[in-house]
Structures are given as C-alpha cells and as structure tokens.
Amino acid sequence: MPPTTCSRCQTNKAVVKRPKNHDKLCRDCFISVFELEVHHTIISSKLFYPGERVAIGASGGKDSTVLASVLKTLNERHKYQLELVLLSIDEGIKGYRDDSLETVKRNATQYDMPLKIVGYDELYGWTMDQVVETIGKKRNCTYCGVFRRQALDRGANMLGIKHVVTGHNADDVAETVLMNLLRGDVPRLSRCTSIVTGSSSSEVKRSKPLKYAYEKEIVLYAHHKKLDYFSTECIYSPEAFRGTARTLIKSLERVRPSSILDIVRSGEDMARLTPDKGQRSCDCDEGEGMGGCGSADGRSSGGEMAQMEAAFKNQPKVESLEKEITSNGKPKDDGSVKLPVRTRRRDEQTLGHCVKCGYMSSQLMCQACMLLEGLNKNRADIPIL
Numbered sequence: 605m606p607p608t609t610c611s612r613c614q615t616n617k618a619v620v621k622r623p624k625n626h627d628k629l630c631r632d633c634f635i636s637v638f639e640l641e642v643h644h645t646i647i648s649s650k651l652f653y654p655g656e657r658v659a660i661g662a663s664g665g666k667d668s669t670v671l672a673s674v675l676k677t678l679n680e681r682h683k684y685q686l687e688l689v690l691l692s693i694d695e696g697i698k699g700y701r702d703d704s705l706e707t708v709k710r711n712a713t714q715y716d717m718p719l720k721i722v723g724y725d726e727l728y729g730w731t732m733d734q735v736v737e738t739i740g741k742k743r744n745c746t747y748c749g750v751f752r753r754q755a756l757d758r759g760a761n762m763l764g765i766k767h768v769v770t771g772h773n774a775d776d777v778a779e780t781v782l783m784n785l786l787r788g789d790v791p792r793l794s795r796c797t798s799i800v801t802g803s804s805s806s807e808v809k810r811s812k813p814l815k816y817a818y819e820k821e822i823v824l825y826a827h828h829k830k831l832d833y834f835s836t837e838c839i840y841s842p843e844a845f846r847g848t849a850r851t852l853i854k855s856l857e858r859v860r861p862s863s864i865l866d867i868v869r870s871g872e873d874m875a876r877l878t879p880d881k882g883q884r885s886c887d888c889d890e891g892e893g894m895g896g897c898g899s900a901d902g903r904s905s906g907g908e909m910a911q912m913e914a915a916f917k918n919q920p921k922v923e924s925l926e927k928e929i930t931s932n933g934k935p936k937d938d939g940s941v942k943l944p945v946r947t948r949r950r951d952e953q954t955l956g957h958c959v960k961c962g963y964m965s966s967q968l969m970c971q972a973c974m975l976l977e978g979l980n981k982n983r984a985d986i987p988i989l
C-alpha cells in the first residue's frame with residue numbers, strides 16, 4: 605500500500621492520525637496545528653496581557669512540559685511579551701517527585717526559564733511520605749490536592765506572580781464535568797469548565813491553556829518534539845472515582861473521538877444555564893473535598909497513555925497511531941473525603957485570613973490547616989521512643 609500523504613500539506617508522508625478528528629498529518633503539520641489551536645485558545649479567551657508574569661505549574665510530567673514548551677514557542681512567535689517562570693511543588697514523595705523535579709531542572713535550562721521549587725515540608729512541616737505513613741494510602745490524594753493548591757498560590761506569591769497556568773487538558777476537564785454530573789453537582793460545572801478560575805481564598809488566578817487539547821495529542825506532541833519529560837506515575841493510590849470517570853471517557857473516545865470535546869462543550873453550555881455560584885477553585889485543580897491528581901489515574905485506569913509512551917519507546921519510528929487500545933481499569937470505591945468547614949458568619953465570608961496560619965481564606969481556618977490539625981494530633985499520639 606502506498607504511504608498516506610498528509611491531508612494538510614499534501615506533500616509529506618502522514619505519520620500521525622489525530623486522535624481528535626482522525627486527520628492524517630505529517631510531523632510538521634501536526635506540530636503546527638497543535639500550536640495553532642493552543643494559540644487560538646489563548647487569544648480567544650484573552651488569557652494573557654503583554655508584559656504579564658506567568659508561573660507555569662511544572663511537575664515534570666507530559667502535560668506541564670508540553671505547556672512550558674508550547675508557551676515558550678508561542679510567546680516568541682506571537683510576541684505575547686510574557687515573562688515565564690517554572691513553579692514546582694515538591695510534595696516530598698521519594699522515588700517519584702524527587703526524580704520528576706530533576707526533569708523540571710533540566711527543562712529550566714532547556715527552555716531558559718527561572719525555576720522556583722516550594723516544598724510541603726517547608727510550608728506544612730509534613731512531606732507526603734510522612735502523611736501516608738500516618739494516614740495510610742487511602743485518602744492521601746485529598747491531602748495532597750489541598751496542600752498543592754495552596755502551595756502553588758504561596759509559590760506564586762513568593763515570586764510576586766498573580767497568574768499560574770497548569771497543564772490540565774481536555775480529558776481532565778471532561779472527567780471533571782462527568783464527575784460533577786454523576787454527583788449531581790451541576791453548580792460546580794461553571795468552575796470546572798472555566799478556562800480561568802479564581803478562588804475566594806486567593807489573589808492568584810489559575811488558567812488552563814491546554815483545556816481543549818486531547819491528552820493523546822499532548823503525548824504525540826511531546827514525542828514528535830522530543831521533549832524531555834518524566835512519565836512515571838505517582839506511587840500513592842489515586843482517587844478512585846476520577847479513575848472510573850477517566851476509564852469511561854476513554855471508552856467513549858474509542859467509539860466516538862469527538863466525545864471528549866463534546867463533553868467539555870456540553871459542560872460549558874450547562875454551566876451557562878446554571879446560576880453562577882461565583883468563581884471559586886476548580887475540581888481539576890484539586891481540593892474541595894476530592895482528590896485531584898490526574899496523572900496516576902490516567903495510567904492506572906486503562907493505562908492508555910503509558911501504552912502510547914511505551915509504544916514510542918519500543919518503536920523508534922512510529923508510522924501511525926491507529927492501534928486499538930484495551931482497557932482493564934477496575935472501578936474502586938469513591939475515595940473522596942468531605943472536608944470539615946469552619947465557617948465565618950455570612951458577612952465575614954469574603955477574603956479573610958486563616959486564624960491559624962494567616963494565609964488567605966474565606967473560612968475561619970484554611971483547608972490545609974484543618975487537615976494539618978488532624979495530622980498533628982496523630983503525630984502527637986505517636987510516642988517518642
């Protein structure tokens with residue numbers, strides 16, 4: 605059979621079948637279309653202003669590495685005039701985050717961007733390894749999510765930056781839409797579908813420039829641009845409900861590739877019809893009573909990304925991606941944790957300060973301090989030998 609020609613340039617050999625719409629493209633056209641779509645997202649949602657200082661939440665994983673690379677390219681190509689900084693949170697997970705941070709350090713050199721690393725141990729007096737040692741693996745994602753959200757804010761504040769971008773992609777948003785629907789929590793849709801989210805407990809805004817990018821295309825982009833990223837999953841167990849939602853999304857995508865974007869768009873439409881409860885934080889960004897780590901879930905519930913990455917590693921030259929990918933994700937129990945809330949009086953529910961740590965909070969005590977209270981009690985119970 606003669607090789608398929610790129611449907612865009614009509615010249616080169618097609619090497620990518622786009623997961624989004626099954627267009628067959630050559631390497632250069634795929635890279636260019638991917639970048640163009642992210643540029644369009646940025647421009648149409650007026651994400652940045654010239655001269656803005658922006659921190660990229662950099663975990664060393666594929667999403668944030670692609671985000672850093674694409675933002676650097678577009679910033680130079682379209683003269684956004686952004687000052688880009690990498691901001692990494694060290695959760696204190698040996699054998700996982702310490703390795704991925706080495707990748708971020710290399711990225712900082714490769715992309716010529718300053719890097720700031722902030723650790724849970726310095727902020728909270730606990731590493732995630734110690735948290736898991738104390739509470740077990742089961743609900744650890746909730747702790748990690750709440751801590752990371754605040755840590756990113758604090759890191760941004762240390763840098764004097766008011767805008768953090770994260771590598772959340774279309775699959776992440778679709779999952780969150782589905783989870784909110786399955787929980788009957790429609791009012792939360794507005795927050796989880798917004799490209800920009802603020803929070804009543806922070807002056808730092810968040811945005812997701814890869815909101816419309818498919819996870820599979822992110823992996824393809826990283827592969828074809830030969831980006832240096834870390835692809836091992838978190839060693840602690842992911843939140844089960846998100847994992848199940850992800851498995852469902854991947855199954856839908858297999859029979860109808862547009863499903864992911866369709867779910868995102870439906871979420872946006874439903875959000876418009878729902879009374880606006882204000883711009884609080886987004887479930888994609890962790891916290892608010894649920895675990896928030898997406899990567900591990902993706903790999904453990906069907907493991908498609910891991911399979912794609914493994915295929916790239918084993919095949920020096922990938923001709924096409926028309927592989928049928930199997931799913932073996934097993935639904936587990938809903939590992940979400942309802943966080944206790946100590947409310948301020950209604951008239952006090954504006955941006956205040958946590959009575960414990962002094963950090964911004966709309967509640968009397970911030971979520972991180974509430975979780976830390978429980979952890980510290982446990983620590984006090986452990987006899988010193």
Ligand SMILES: Nc1ncnc2c1ncn2[C@@H]1O[C@H](COP(=O)(O)OP(=O)(O)OP(=O)(O)O)[C@@H](O)[C@H]1O
Binds near residue numbers: 668691
């Ligand atoms: N330790 C961290 N430090 C800084 N930013 C982080 C960290 N962990 C997650 N983020 C940000 O949150 C986004 C979503 O994180 P998540 O844990 O869901 O991983 P992911 O979807 O696999 O992303 P990635 O591939 O970038 O690790 C990341 O893309 C990144 O921007």
